[in-house]
Amino acid sequence: MSSIDSLAVNLISELVTYFYQHYIFATVLFLITYWILVCLLKPRNLPPGPINIPFFGGSWILTSNPYNDFERLWKKYGNLVSVYVGNKLMIYIFSKRLIKEVYISRGDDFQARVTEDLPFEDVLFHQPYGEAWKKSKKVIVQLHKKFIMNNIENEALKSLEDLSWELQQTQSKLVNPKNLLRQFHTQIIFSLYFNERKPIDDTELKEVGSLMSQVYTATSVHYNSWVLFVPFSSLIFRRALNKPSVVVSKLRRHYEVRYEERLSRIEGKNPSEASDIMEALMIELGDLTKIQIIDTMIILSIDAIHSQTIALQTCLLYLAYYPKLQGEIHDLLDKSTDNQPPNLTHRQDLVLIDALYLETLRTDDILSESSSHRPIKDTTLEGYNIPKNAILVPVSSSIHFDDGIYPNSEKFDPKRFIKDGKLSFKRDEYLSFGIGPRSCTGEQFSRTVVFLTIARLLHQFRISLSMKDYFNEKQLKTTEYFDNSLLDVSLVFSPRR
Numbered sequence: 001m002s003s004i005d006s007l008a009v010n011l012i013s014e015l016v017t018y019f020y021q022h023y024i025f026a027t028v029l030f031l032i033t034y035w036i037l038v039c040l041l042k043p044r045n046l047p048p049g050p051i052n053i054p055f056f057g058g059s060w061i062l063t064s065n066p067y068n069d070f071e072r073l074w075k076k077y078g079n080l081v082s083v084y085v086g087n088k089l090m091i092y093i094f095s096k097r098l099i100k101e102v103y104i105s106r107g108d109d110f111q112a113r114v115t116e117d118l119p120f121e122d123v124l125f126h127q128p129y130g131e132a133w134k135k136s137k138k139v140i141v142q143l144h145k146k147f148i149m150n151n152i153e154n155e156a157l158k159s160l161e162d163l164s165w166e167l168q169q170t171q172s173k174l175v176n177p178k179n180l181l182r183q184f185h186t187q188i189i190f191s192l193y194f195n196e197r198k199p200i201d202d203t204e205l206k207e208v209g210s211l212m213s214q215v216y217t218a219t220s221v222h223y224n225s226w227v228l229f230v231p232f233s234s235l236i237f238r239r240a241l242n243k244p245s246v247v248v249s250k251l252r253r254h255y256e257v258r259y260e261e262r263l264s265r266i267e268g269k270n271p272s273e274a275s276d277i278m279e280a281l282m283i284e285l286g287d288l289t290k291i292q293i294i295d296t297m298i299i300l301s302i303d304a305i306h307s308q309t310i311a312l313q314t315c316l317l318y319l320a321y322y323p324k325l326q327g328e329i330h331d332l333l334d335k336s337t338d339n340q341p342p343n344l345t346h347r348q349d350l351v352l353i354d355a356l357y358l359e360t361l362r363t364d365d366i367l368s369e370s371s372s373h374r375p376i377k378d379t380t381l382e383g384y385n386i387p388k389n390a391i392l393v394p395v396s397s398s399i400h401f402d403d404g405i406y407p408n409s410e411k412f413d414p415k416r417f418i419k420d421g422k423l424s425f426k427r428d429e430y431l432s433f434g435i436g437p438r439s440c441t442g443e444q445f446s447r448t449v450v451f452l453t454i455a456r457l458l459h460q461f462r463i464s465l466s467m468k469d470y471f472n473e474k475q476l477k478t479t480e481y482f483d484n485s486l487l488d489v490s491l492v493f494s495p496r497r
């Protein structure tokens with residue numbers, strides 16, 4: 001070893017010994033250096049926002065109530081606010097004009113999806129905005145129309161027979177219908193996607209439904225959780241952070257079996273001969289890998305099972321909470337259906353049910369965080385720099401609770417969406433299903449299933465809430481963004497006939 005090398009080794013070992021003996025000083029020095037580096041490396045001219053502290057960034061400002069947080073950020077910093085959540089740069093957008101600019105007029109610049117925390121392979125919907133994405137979205141939309149929308153009424157009505165029967169068995173006792181609703185939606189998805197009609201209490205349906213919800217809960221650890229701020233969190237919390245991948249690999253096994261079955265029978269078939277959506281996807285997008293097809297099918301199922309369950313249960317909760325509104329729907333049903341079970345032909349007389357769903361999602365935006373996008377390259381907005389890695393979040397409550405757009409916006413009033421007896425709302429003023437080219441592919445599916453379910457259930461039952469006294473209207477309205485705790489409330493389904 002040369003004398004210079006041994007000098008360096010001595011110096012390093014002296015330093016290590018010194019810091020070991022003065023570890024408090026070493027920690028403070030490390031934090032200060034880290035903070036200086038973060039400040040130096042931070043992009044310049046970002047939208048205004050709270051100051052950053054080491055590790056936590058600006059997230060110290062966030063509490064467990066995002067609605068209140070957003071309100072404060074908006075009042076303090078204006079329409080465009082940047083907050084570092086750990087090392088993630090979030091940019092919250094609080095104005096209808098800017099949300100339209102990002103999602104519609106300059107849509108091409110801001111259409112990248114935020115996917116790195118999701119345990120899926122290269123799913124069609126996660127492709128960056130561009131020609132490949134446009135082609136696959138077109139195919140999916142066409143297949144959705146052909147295999148799903150054409151059969152949805154039939155399949156949903158069959159499943160509703162099962163759901164009604166199960167609810168009758170509860171004999172007007174308090175029940176939490178969450179699991180039953182999840183099995184109901186999984187049953188519809190298996191019928192529509194795989195041509196497999198299973199009993200509502202089938203073991204596989206139960207397992208798949210439960211795994212779909214677990215993916216959601218497991219991935220939530222990646223969002224805004226204190227876990228992320230702990231140094232070396234990916235090592236320390238490896239099991240928790242890996243949970244989404246574990247759940248998804250269990251789910252994949254169920255979809256893989258169906259993939260293999262179809263693989264043996266698609267040889268030589270053309271797309272018009274496909275007998276279900278998975279088969280059609282395998283034939284039409286033959287260059288996709290097995291895992292891409294499977295993950296695309298899983299993504300298409302998650303919202304149709306998990307989000308639908310939450311959305312429907314929230315509607316039922318509102319109906320129980322507002323018995324007068326429920327009574328109005330009962331009267332409309334009795335008048336328009338002549339005591340026969342309702343179907344889609346009655347929809348124009350029952351606009352109030354569709355309006356109820358829109359109003360439920362307006363006040364309780366269960367999926368708004370899915371509308372987060374990224375710019376496809378470094379760009380600017382309102383004169384501020386928006387780096388490529390920033391996550392843009394359109395804050396739907398800034399539109400949904402704007403009294404100029406929705407007068408008396410705090411009031412739960414489905415009739416605000418009815419004009420001259422017809423459903424009426426402006427696309428750019430309603431964000432629950434997203435807006436612009438990347439908006440929700442399943443919106444019509446979702447609205448049709450909810451319509452049929454509420455119509456059928458109210459035809460047959462009166463829904464009530466015996467826990468009513470235990471929470472107030474304000475709590476009901478803020479069934480909070482990330483927290484669906486009110487969905488643990490039980491309901492009573494009493495037969496009407």
Ligand code: HEM
Nearest residue numbers: 125303304307311367370371433434438439440441442446
């Ligand atoms: C409770 C019901 C649902 C709500 C509130 C909802 C909401 C949303 C939102 C907010 C987005 C993101 C839009 C954006 O990025 O700008 C989205 C995307 C999407 N949704 Fe839904 N969704 C629901 C049900 C469904 C269902 C039932 C399906 C499938 C059958 C579905 C399939 C999709 C797909 C494939 C995308 C990605 C579209 C793309 O990237 O081009 N959703 N949804």
